[in-house]
Amino acid sequence: MAEQDWKSNKRVFAAVSLPTILWVLLFFLVPMAIVWVYSFGENRGLTDIEFSGTLENYKRATEWLYVTIFGKSFAVAALVTLICLIIGFPVAMAITFASEKWRPWLLLGIMLPFWTNLLIRTYALMMLLGTQGYANKGLESLWGGASWFRTLVGLQPLPTWEPVQLLFNNFAVVFGLVYVHLPFMVLPLYAALDRLDRSLIEASLDLGAGHFRTIMRIVVPLAAPGIVAGVMITLIPALGAYLTPDLMGGTDSQMIANVIERQFKKANDWPFGAALSFLLIYAMFILIALQAMRKKVPEVR
Amino acid sequence: MALFARTPIAPLEYSRTLWMRLWVGLVMLFLYAPLFVLMIFSFNDSKRNVVWRGFTTKYYEKALGNDQLVEALVNSLTIAALATIVSLMLGAVAAVMLWRFRFPLKGAVDGTISLPIIVPEICMGVAFLIFFAKWLEWPTDLIWPFNLGAIIIAHITFCFPFVTMVVRSRLASFNREQEEAAKDLSAGEWAVFRDVLIPHMKPALVAGALLSFTLSLDDFVITYFTSGPDTITFPVKVYSMVRFSVTPEVNAASTLLIILTVVLTAVALKLQGVKAIAETH
Structure with missing residues (x-):
């Protein structure tokens, strides 16, 4: 049965559509529209904002400082997505080809951290990466082992171990974002791989292609929609990440969300913050439009 | 590999190969180790969080x-x-x-x-x-x-x-x-x-x-x-x-x-x- 025309049953249509539409309008579109209006305003005194329709805020956003922060956010998000893809793809493969009994549990294993509080996970990682944390302890014992080995073969021992700064730098931000976003990547990849026709892989193997070649030439192209979905689902939140760069980053690892936050809290320049917010939203729209365009290509062919 | 496999591994049983198991195991370790460390150290009788000083619920x-x-x-x-x-x-x-x-x-x-x-x-x-x-x-x-x-x-x-x-x-x-x-x-x-x-x-x-x-x-x-x-x-x-x-x-x-x-x-x-x-x- 096809969809019903709304006119054929107006009463029911009103009952199901009005609550949703009113909610979205009042509590989503109106607040967003206000931000949009703010982005064309300017500060007058401490709390007054005049909506003069100025483009000054957008002009300021093209200053070199902000352009580099945008660029850096994109670079970090892209790097995080790439790492998640490389780590996540084999995991998704393993889940897809696991036995009936194991598959749900492996999936659950990936999803449980996704349900765990983001702040708690970030904090757990901070504990581990701190100068006194286990990552440093592990490296120290490796260093000690190497030093011992050098004396064993008659070389000078290594200089004493200095704790590595693993936290409060760009490395920590990328590491933390990968940690947080990995489940986002694995789940859509799994969904795509699960739908794959296995006889195609068998055919490829039968015809003499190795496993690696089969994966690169058969599995990856067929799973492309899932890969694109995974990339988008990871890239978009990574681009707007606030908490990880704030807690794990150093002074030079600010991402765009941190700059926006500063306009609203410390710098108290709401119109400029609003303009930056909308630039970030536009960036998201462009990404999604690119994905939609990609989707259309096979239909044309 | 022979450690786990009782029957021979079929070509598509990717999840039974050693490399895959190692990879999945490491990813799970990566995802869960920080959380377990956090939970274990909530029982640690030390303010500085890093060395184990005995069990406490304080x-x-x-x-x-x-x-x-x-x-x-x-x-x-x-x-x-x-x-x-x-x-x-x-x-x-x-x-x-x-x-x-x-x-x-x-x-x-x-x-x-x-x-x-x-x-x-x-x-x-x-x-x-x-x-x-x-x-x-x-x-x-x-x-x-x-x-x-x-x-x-x-x-x-x-x-x-x-x-x-x-x-x-x-x-x-x-x-x-x-x-x-x-x-x-x-x-x-x-x-x-x-x-x-x-x-x-x-x-x-x-x-x-x-x-x-x-x-x-x-x-x-x-x-x-x-x-x-x-x-x-x-x-x-x-x-x-x-x-x-x-x-x-x-x-x-x-x-x-x-x-x-x-x-x-x-x-x-x-x-x-x-x-x-x-x-x-």
Whole structure:
């Protein structure tokens, strides 16, 4: 049965559509529209904002400082997505080809951290990466082992171990974002791989292609929609990440969300913050439009 | 490899090869090790968090004796529960609307409903800050639980699209003949909805409830902007604690919340089975 025309049953249509539409309008579109209006305003005194329709805020956003922060956010998000893809793809493969009994549990294993509080996970990682944390302890014992080995073969021992700064730098931000976003990547990849026709892989193997070649030439192209979905689902939140760069980053690892936050809290320049917010939203729209365009290509062919 | 394999490995049994097992094992270690370390050290009798100095539960006593922390936790759970209830209703109704009807501007309505999923948290947080604090001049000194109103509204706005998404994909498998049969047997619209459609949606509703409860409990950024000076939620409180010092108290409180997440997941699993929950994502 096809969809019903709304006119054929107006009463029911009103009952199901009005609550949703009113909610979205009042509590989503109106607040967003206000931000949009703010982005064309300017500060007058401490709390007054005049909506003069100025483009000054957008002009300021093209200053070199902000352009580099945008660029850096994109670079970090892209790097995080790439790492998640490389780590996540084999995991998704393993889940897809696991036995009936194991598959749900492996999936659950990936999803449980996704349900765990983001702040708690970030904090757990901070504990581990701190100068006194286990990552440093592990490296120290490796260093000690190497030093011992050098004396064993008659070389000078290594200089004493200095704790590595693993936290409060760009490395920590990328590491933390990968940690947080990995489940986002694995789940859509799994969904795509699960739908794959296995006889195609068998055919490829039968015809003499190795496993690696089969994966690169058969599995990856067929799973492309899932890969694109995974990339988008990871890239978009990574681009707007606030908490990880704030807690794990150093002074030079600010991402765009941190700059926006500063306009609203410390710098108290709401119109400029609003303009930056909308630039970030536009960036998201462009990404999604690119994905939609990609989707259309096979239909044309 | 021979260690595990009792029967020879078939070409497609990728998950039985040693490399794959090693990889998955390492990824699981990467995902879970930090959480386990955090939980273990909540029982550590040392302020500096790194060396094991014996077992203690004193940080749990301290965390539970910390009025602000308990208040924040109660606030967070209240917000999550209320936001989940409203999100379920709103999300289910929206899913039925999009599934059942054809109407003008449907594409635009559909897109707008899923926008809160895409728009970055920081942008929504900023929007709610201006909307509630400046535009509505929402009072911040109401009595509990009304002082949580703004936060609950914000949470519903970003939770219900997820419910809609999950319920809608479940509705796609609904056999409309069931609905017609019910109507032939003289069931009204409401009776069909209650007795035919809702039972069919149930797995999606359970998954959607779990999703919105955890999303709400998890949210820091939007709450941070929406909350007034006097309302704190658990993530906001933990944030300020982490910001200023790392104490075992945070570990204890975090452990409690992790356990809560696991319990909730277990309840959802008990209700629906592993497969149903896993497949709704």
